[in-house]
Amino acid sequence: MTDQAYNYAVFDLQRDMGKFTEFQNHPLHVGTQAHDFPLENLATGQTTAMKDLWRNGLAVIEFGSYT
Amino acid sequence: MAIRYADRSVRSVFVYTNEAHPGENYRHHTSMDGKRHNARAFQAEFGLKRDILLDDLAGTAHRAYGTLPNMTWIIGQGGIVHYRAAWTDARDLENALKATMDGMSRRIKDKLVPFYSERWAWRTRDDDAFRGRLANGGPQAVTDFYDKK
Numbered sequence: 729m730t731d732q733a734y735n736y737a738v739f740d741l742q743r744d745m746g747k748f749t750e751f752q753n754h755p756l757h758v759g760t761q762a763h764d765f766p767l768e769n770l771a772t773g774q775t776t777a778m779k780d781l782w783r784n785g786l787a788v789i790e791f792g793s794y795t
Numbered sequence: 796m797a798i799r800y801a802d803r804s805v806r807s808v809f810v811y812t813n814e815a816h817p818g819e820n821y822r823h824h825t826s827m828d829g830k831r832h833n834a835r836a837f838q839a840e841f842g843l844k845r846d847i848l849l850d851d852l853a854g855t856a857h858r859a860y861g862t863l864p865n866m867t868w869i870i871g872q873g874g875i876v877h878y879r880a881a882w883t884d885a886r887d888l889e890n891a892l893k894a895t896m897d898g899m900s901r902r903i904k905d906k907l908v909p910f911y912s913e914r915w916a917w918r919t920r921d922d923d924a925f926r927g928r929l930a931n932g933g934p935q936a937v938t939d940f941y942d943k944k
Contacts, residue, residue, distance in 0.1 A: 729858065731854075759911055764874070768848065768849040770831065791812050791864075
């Protein structure tokens, strides 16, 4: 998937529904090791490693956007 | 919920992704500045207290976790996935969080062992609210969802 395809300008319902089906077979399941990526803190601009979120306890991670 | 569990070593964050339903008011991202702008507008409108963390423009983290528009994950200390949901529902999430914390706290004393389980969860669908959210993004967001079905 290209960056442009990821940041699509027009919503496509069929494509969106396909993602829900694919999620059921996604290899990152309960019991597996979560992926670690760098993320930017909106408030501070500093980089946070995802692994730091679960370093000292549970992490609840919601993904989403305004729209 | 994030505040209620914060003192129990639960870190809650919101990872900002691509725009699920871009419209005239909140366009798809072509730069990190555009992504930051939309994330700040989102935070201001909904008064989010949790940290908002921005994925990169390519959606590297979002794509690795499945690319769904509003999924939630619970990750245990050390990085093991305890819960993943294709949709964020506060009731389902809190049930899972309580069960996870309960199991972990009683694991030794009660000789508990975890096992893998799957099920459908149920949520309320509020079409009026959803349409209102789409309209907030702009007329295009409404048209793209309802008129192209």
